[in-house]
Amino acid sequence: xxxxxxxxxxxxxxxxxxxxxxxxxxxxxxxxxxxxxxxxxxxxxxxxxxxxxxxxxxxxxxxxxxxxxxxxxxxxxxxxxxxxxxxxxxxxxxxxxxxxxxxxxxxxxxxxxxxxxxxxxxxxxxxxxxxxxxxxxxxxxxxxxxxxxxxxxxxxxxxxxxxxxxxxxxxxxxxxxxxxxxxxxxxxxxxxxxxxxxxxxxxxxxxxxxxxxxxxxxxxxxxxxxxxxxxxxxxxxxxxxxxxxxxxxxxxxxxxxxxxxxxxxxxxxxxxxxxxxxxxxxxxxxxxxxxxxxxxxxxxxxxxxxxxxxxxxxxxxxxxxxxxxxxxxxxxxxxxxxxxxxxxxxxxxxxxxxxxxxxxxxxxxxxxxxxxxxxxxxxxxxxxxxxxxxxxxxxxxxxxxxxxxxxxxxxxx
Numbered sequence: 001x002x003x004x005x006x007x008x009x010x011x012x013x014x015x016x017x018x019x020x021x022x023x024x025x026x027x028x029x030x031x032x033x034x035x036x037x038x039x040x041x042x043x044x045x046x047x048x049x050x051x052x053x054x055x056x057x058x059x060x061x062x063x064x065x066x067x068x069x070x071x072x073x074x075x076x077x078x079x080x081x082x083x084x085x086x087x088x089x090x091x092x093x094x095x096x097x098x099x100x101x102x103x104x105x106x107x108x109x110x111x112x113x114x115x116x117x118x119x120x121x122x123x124x125x126x127x128x129x130x131x132x133x134x135x136x137x138x139x140x141x142x143x144x145x146x147x148x149x150x151x152x153x154x155x156x157x158x159x160x161x162x163x164x165x166x167x168x169x170x171x172x173x174x175x176x177x178x179x180x181x182x183x184x185x186x187x188x189x190x191x192x193x194x195x196x197x198x199x200x201x202x203x204x205x206x207x208x209x210x211x212x213x214x215x216x217x218x219x220x221x222x223x224x225x226x227x228x229x230x231x232x233x234x235x236x237x238x239x240x241x242x243x244x245x246x247x248x249x250x251x252x253x254x255x256x257x258x259x260x261x262x263x264x265x266x267x268x269x270x271x272x273x274x275x276x277x278x279x280x281x282x283x284x285x286x287x288x289x290x291x292x293x294x295x296x297x298x299x300x301x302x303x304x305x306x307x308x309x310x311x312x313x314x315x316x317x318x319x320x321x322x323x324x325x326x327x328x329x330x331x332x333x334x335x336x337x338x339x340x341x342x343x344x345x346x347x348x349x350x351x352x353x354x355x356x357x358x359x360x361x362x363x364x365x366x367x368x369x370x371x372x373x374x375x376x377x378x379x380x381x382x383x384x385x386x387x388x389x390x391x392x393x394x395x396x397x398x399x400x401x402x403x404x405x406x407x408x409x410x411x412x413x
Contacts, residue, residue, distance in 0.1 A: 013132040016190045019183050020125045021147045023087070026179055027121065028151020029158075030091070030114075032259055033176070034058055034098075035241045036159055037169045045104045051245070055364030057107045058241060062357025064115020069350060071116070071123035080131065081192040083124025088184030090117025095177045099170055115356065122349065131193035145270045145324055152240070153263030156256040217411040221399035224392050225333040228287065229351025231389040232325040234359045235294055238382040239317045242363055243310075246375035250307040258314040265318025273323045283328040284397040290320040291389035298383040302376055321386075326352065332396065336411045359385070 034041060038054040047053040075083035090113050097110030126144055162172065239262070247255025277283060297316035301309060330348045362381065367374045403409070 012191055013129075013193065016132065016192060017129060019186055019190055020084075020129055021143060023084075023121065023125055023180075023183055024144050024147040025151040026176060027118075028148040028153075028263075029155050030095070030151075030176060031148070032152050032155050032240050033172060035244060036155065036256060036259070037172075038244070040169050041098065041107075044099075045101055045107050047104055052364040052368035053104050055241065055360050055367060057104060057111045059357050059360035059364065060108045060111035061115035061118065062353045062355065062360065064112040064117070065119055065353025065356055066115075066350065067112070068116040068119025069353070071119035072349075075120070075123035075127065079192065079194075080124045080128035081187055081190075083120045084128065084187045084192070085184055087117045087120035087124055088180045088187065090114060090120060091180040092177050092184065093117075095173050095180070099173050099177075115353070119349070119353075128192055145327065146267060149263050149266040149270060149318075149322065151263075153260055153267060155263075156260045159256050160254075219399070219411055221396055221403075222333060222336055222411060224395050224399070225329050225336070226347040226351055228329040228389065228392050228396075229326060229348035230355045230358075231291070231351075231385060231392055232287075232329055233352045233355035234385045235291065235382055235389065236317060236321040237355060238359050238363060238378060238385070239314075239321060241360055242367075242375060242378050243314065243317075245367075246301075246379065247307070247310055249372065249375050250305055250310055252307040252310060255310075258310060261311050261314040262318035262322070265315040266322040269319040269323030273328075277328070282397075282400075283332050284393060284400055287325060287328060287332075288390055288393035288397060290323065290325055291386040291393065293320040295383050295386035295390065298379050298386060302379045302383070305376075325389075 034054065035058070038051045039049065041054050041057075042048060042050045045053065045057075071083060071086075074086075094110050094114030094117060097113070098107055101107040101110060158172065161167075162169065240259070243258045243262070244255045247258050252258070273286060276286065293316060297313050297320075301313045326348065333348060359381075363378055366377050366381065370377045
């Protein structure tokens with residue numbers, strides 16, 4: 001088990017924090033880079049011009065995420081260092097494999113391994129910082145999303161620079177491989193806190209009225225919140241994987257800049273949404289309003305085929321689809337089961353993984369069958385998902401009001 005440094009705890013984990021948040025910065029890049037180079041990857045894997053094949057490969061991340069649900073228990077058993085090393089190893093295999101894959105089948109397997117790596121990343125990197133700095137857990141959660149969004153923001157500028165200098169896209173993929181290899185090696189030597197390193201917090205929790213119970217009650221509200229792990233992820237995943245084709249269809253000269261607009265809006269939204277919740281705005285209100293705005297923007301862009309309008313839509317999607325909705329759903333579900341938080345979070349993660357798999361496959365199928373009009377059909381599909389999110393949020397709000405009326409604070413019995 002990883003040992004904590006007994007003195008100067010906050011300073012002793014600074015190097016680890018740098019590695020952790022560099023990893024999340026890179027995570028923001030890898031979430032979008034395959035979508036930026038779909039045509040090049042298709043040709044590399046012997047599927048020239050077949051964008052649907054690349055989307056199918058991207059969907060394997062979700063399958064890997066489903067397999068990787070065991071990452072949480074493994075992280076708790078073997079420590080955060082183990083989980084972090086596994087995350088880096090899987091990502092190295094993923095991106096090196098992409099460059100060496102002779103066909104789509106091998107690339108699919110590599111993407112699946114990358115999805116397992118994502119699960120280890122969530123199970124190892126974020127908890128390691130929470131264990132190291134227990135008094136700043138909320139800020140650390142925001143920082144995670146912030147660095148992911150920042151990675152998505154800088155990627156288009158990297159692509160523009162690569163194109164201007166006629167640098168092959170392979171350099172970017174090999175560069176990601178090297179960065180993760182270096183971080184993975186560093187994890188062998190960096191200090192990591194013990195699992196559940198917040199001993200003082202454990203004592204407080206043990207003395208509170210939140211006691212582990214033998215049974216938990218499953219209600220419509222808890223099921224709906226679990227489903228929101230799917231809906232809150234799907235809307236922005238569809239956008240990030242298909243906005244380039246939509247930009248080209250609507251005549252944008254540089255559709256890659258849509259991703260930067262999206263990322264800037266996401267960066268600001270993460271901080272603003274966090275402040276709104278701190279000021280007392282209910283999470284369920286945001287879970288209703290945000291996807292409603294997304295649905296309206298998607299519908300408008302379907303009927304108004306304007307390139308410049310897409311920049312507005314990119315900002316809308318960044319702010320209202322990627323402003324921390326999934327984290328809010330996690331918070332609400334964990335609040336229903338205060339003695340079973342890890343289980344609650346894993347349920348949201350399962351919905352997230354299903355989203356990565358199903359919606360990207362759906363986009364691939366639409367791209368393969370709908371021809372040049374596919375991006376607009378995908379707009380409508382995404383609008384339906386957003387509306388579904390609104391309905392789920394309304395159900396959660398009604399359930400909350402009923403619990404409040406009956407003075408029920410959680411579902412543990």
